[in-house]
Amino acid sequence: MIEVRELTKRYGSTLAVDALSFTLRPGAVTGFLGANGSGKSTTMRLIVDLDRPDAGQVRIGGRRFGDLRWPLREVGSQLEAKSFHPGRSARDHLAALAASNAIPRRRVDEVLDLVGLASAAGRRAGKFSLGMAQRLGIAAALLGDPPVLLMDEPVNGLDPAGVHWIRDLLKSLAAQGRVVFVSSHLISEMALMANRLVVIGQGRLLADTTVAEMSAGAPSLEAAFLAMTDASAQYRAGSPARTSSAPASRKEGSS
Amino acid sequence: MTALAARVPAGHYRFRHVARMEWIKLRSLRSTWWTLAIAAAGAIGIGVAVGINTRNAAGDLTNNALAGIIPSLLLIGVLGALAVTSEYSSGMIRTTLSAAPRRPMLLAAKAAVFGAVAVTVGEAASFIAFFAGGATLRHGIPAPALTQPGVLRAVLLSGVSFGLIGLIGLGLGATVRHSGAAIGVVVGGVYVLPTIVGQVAHVVGVYMPIIIIGNSLTTTKPQLCPAHADYCPHFVSAWAGLGLLGLYAAAALAVGGCLLARRDA
Numbered sequence: 001m002i003e004v005r006e007l008t009k010r011y012g013s014t015l016a017v018d019a020l021s022f023t024l025r026p027g028a029v030t031g032f033l034g035a036n037g038s039g040k041s042t043t044m045r046l047i048v049d050l051d052r053p054d055a056g057q058v059r060i061g062g063r064r065f066g067d068l069r070w071p072l073r074e075v076g077s078q079l080e081a082k083s084f085h086p087g088r089s090a091r092d093h094l095a096a097l098a099a100s101n102a103i104p105r106r107r108v109d110e111v112l113d114l115v116g117l118a119s120a121a122g123r124r125a126g127k128f129s130l131g132m133a134q135r136l137g138i139a140a141a142l143l144g145d146p147p148v149l150l151m152d153e154p155v156n157g158l159d160p161a162g163v164h165w166i167r168d169l170l171k172s173l174a175a176q177g178r179v180v181f182v183s184s185h186l187i188s189e190m191a192l193m194a195n196r197l198v199v200i201g202q203g204r205l206l207a208d209t210t211v212a213e214m215s216a217g218a219p220s221l222e223a224a225f226l227a228m229t230d231a232s233a234q235y236r237a238g239s240p241a242r243t244s245s246a247p248a249s250r251k252e253g254s255s
Numbered sequence: 256m257t258a259l260a261a262r263v264p265a266g267h268y269r270f271r272h273v274a275r276m277e278w279i280k281l282r283s284l285r286s287t288w289w290t291l292a293i294a295a296a297g298a299i300g301i302g303v304a305v306g307i308n309t310r311n312a313a314g315d316l317t318n319n320a321l322a323g324i325i326p327s328l329l330l331i332g333v334l335g336a337l338a339v340t341s342e343y344s345s346g347m348i349r350t351t352l353s354a355a356p357r358r359p360m361l362l363a364a365k366a367a368v369f370g371a372v373a374v375t376v377g378e379a380a381s382f383i384a385f386f387a388g389g390a391t392l393r394h395g396i397p398a399p400a401l402t403q404p405g406v407l408r409a410v411l412l413s414g415v416s417f418g419l420i421g422l423i424g425l426g427l428g429a430t431v432r433h434s435g436a437a438i439g440v441v442v443g444g445v446y447v448l449p450t451i452v453g454q455v456a457h458v459v460g461v462y463m464p465i466i467i468i469g470n471s472l473t474t475t476k477p478q479l480c481p482a483h484a485d486y487c488p489h490f491v492s493a494w495a496g497l498g499l500l501g502l503y504a505a506a507a508l509a510v511g512g513c514l515l516a517r518r519d520a
Contacts, residue, residue: 049356050349051519066356069267077353083346085284092283093350100276100354101268140350145262 001025002047002148002179006056009042009203016042018203019056024181026147029174031194031211032183035229039203040183041079044152048077060148072101076141077150081133081157083140086126090117090136093125094143103144111139116165130157138166148179155189167193187222191215201229273355273364281338281368291372294330294417295380298323302384306391316399317406320388321381321413321473325465328420331373332445335424336437338369339511343432348520358516366425366508370418377417385410405475405493412472412497419500420445420464426507429515461490464500471496 002024009017017039024030034040045051047058049065060068060075068074084093094108112118115135120128125136134157141149149170155163170193174180184190190197190211197214199207206228207214211221218224281287301323309319339362342348355361385406389398401407424441431437449463460466470490491499 045519048353050352068356070263071268071356072354073263075353079349080346083349085280085341085345085347087284087286088280089283092279096276096279096283097350097354099279100272102272147263
């Protein structure tokens with residue numbers, strides 16, 4: 001279980017995440033929805049301790065990410081597609097990660113097979129297409145067979161077959177009783193993949209609900225999302241407490 | 256999740272695990288080996304060239320044979336900086352920290368691995384340069400021997416200086432994070448600055464890393480001043496120089512480590 005409590009992060013005068021609280025439970029794919037610049041990636045970065053919050057906290061099974069005993073065996077994360085050195089082969093990249101958490105070496109070949117990169121394992125990862133880079137990131141996230149998976153826009157750059165594959169993969173991982181948290185700005189994709197939804201706008205929680213609940217009473221999930229985020233934007237524009245009307249865009253550029 | 260979480264084995268990741276990761280990362284990049292090979296070849300080649308052209312048997316022949324160390328250290332310092340900054344430029348840092356979030360431990364492991372590799376290559380280059388530089392002496396000048404006073408110390412410390420300059424580069428890399436800027440700081444701070452300071456303020460010049468290596472660590476006899484020189488620098492002793500260099504490396508790593516721990520990655 002992941003508990004996000006009153007999480008707040010500022011970049012300069014921009015409030016990227018604003019007293020955000022939600023809980024992620026095992027056994028479901030939870031979609032993380034929000035417009036570009038709404039704070040999705042920042043929240044992800046705060047969960048895995050890449051950025052330090054100005055207030056609030058995240059607990060993963062009761063502990064801070066930095067206090068995990070075997071981080072890769074407890075949380076698998078993929079925050080951006082290209083999170084590897086371009087000069088290193090996929091196999092060496094994964095072998096280095098495996099060593100850091102005493103993960104058996106054979107697991108490297110297992111995950112390479114699983115994501116369909118076995119034939120490209122010896123090539124320098126810098127030559128990979130975006131789709132292959134995504135697969136390498138997914139392989140790294142799965143390396144420690146962790147009970148928690150965090151993915152930021154994992155379908156970016158994947159072809160239709162790849163999108164279908166990751167959808168099935170994440171659903172099956174959730175069905176095994178894992179926490180699966182996936183951000184996307186593709187509402188249609190979320191409608192197919194997720195059971196639960198966390199929706200944010202301008203760093204604040206707009207909804208913590210199920211896909212069924214959110215799409216009830218609207219023509220589609222997309223319509224429901226647009227209505228919700230639109231209302232949030234209008235509310236924000238009228239709020240004098242806002243320090244900036246510009247969305248937090250620091251880490252969202254690629255999303 | 257309870258059942259899955261229970262599968263996580265006992266114990267926790269330790270320094271040795273992180274060091275093993277850093278070793279695989281370092282050795283799996285071709286650029287590491289190219290840079291180290293060029294640094295070693297440069298040190299040896301210059302030692303040979305100086306040996307061939309030496310005419311003064313009374314000079315410090317050991318120091319001559321090690322003359323190529325200084326330019327090679329430039330590459331080692333830059334390689335050390337890149338060991339950190341390339342993680343930021345590639346995005347690898349996100350993955351590294353997701354595997355080993357304890358940042359001071361991460362930098363310590365990186366420093367231990369890179370330092371060990373740099374010292375190993377440095378010792379090999381220094382000994383080969385020493386013997387090659389001695390073997391190519393002409394004009395009937397006898398080659399220096401390791402058994403002569405101060406010679407073994409000079410050659411050994413020459414190799415150690417690879418590690419220390421590498422760690423200074425690593426610490427500066429962790430401090431600056433941007434590859435271009437870090438290379439600028441290493442080249443400027445370790446090479447250009449001493450040259451300028453050496454001209455302007457001789458007293459401070461002798462405490463500059465490169466001056467320490469060239470005139471304290473790798474010398475076997477006191478450097479003589481020309482009779483009509485208006486200034487004669489008092490270089491620090493070899494061991495004091497080694498201590499100073501160690502202090503510089505520790506300071507660079509401490510600053511880099513503190514910033515790494517405090518800043519957003």
